[in-house]
Amino acid sequence: MKPTYFKAVQILTDNKALHGPTNGEIEKIVFPEGFTPPQDADIKTKLAELQAEYDAQEYARTRKPEYPDIGDQLDDLYHKGAFSDEMAVKIKAVKDAHPKPE
Numbered sequence: 001m002k003p004t005y006f007k008a009v010q011i012l013t014d015n016k017a018l019h020g021p022t023n024g025e026i027e028k029i030v031f032p033e034g035f036t037p038p039q040d041a042d043i044k045t046k047l048a049e050l051q052a053e054y055d056a057q058e059y060a061r062t063r064k065p066e067y068p069d070i071g072d073q074l075d076d077l078y079h080k081g082a083f084s085d086e087m088a089v090k091i092k093a094v095k096d097a098h099p100k101p102e
Contacts, residue, residue, distance in 0.1 A: 002054060003047060003050035003051050003053075003054050004022035004023075004047075005021075005022055005023060005024040005025075005026075005043060005047055006020050006021065006022045006029065007022075007047075007050065008043050008044075008046040008047040008050055009026070009029055009037070009038060009043055011046060011050075012038040012042060012043060012046055013031070013035070013037070013038060016031055016032060016035055017029050017030070017031060017037075018030040018031065018032070024043075026040055026043065074091075078091050
């Protein structure tokens with residue numbers, strides 16, 4: 001999920017922020033009575049860190065929809081004998097209990 005100002009506030013406050021806008025209006029974020037909100041500069045620094053982490057994972061977000069379905073991947077591994085003997089026995093038991101219709 002793309003990082004937001006509000007998410008940065010939540011991280012800095014251990015989720016003490018109850019609700020508020022995502023676009024950087026600290027005055028509109030609701031905190032518990034007597035709680036001191038973080039400074040705007042600290043929030044922006046945390047947001048920049050979150051954005052850098054998000055940007056670094058662009059390749060993963062791009063790859064994800066192009067991978068074959070995880071069930072197809074696991075089935076292929078099973079048929080190629082790539083699982084341990086114990087796992088192969090467990091998978092075979094499920095396949096035997098619920099056979100694929102002809």
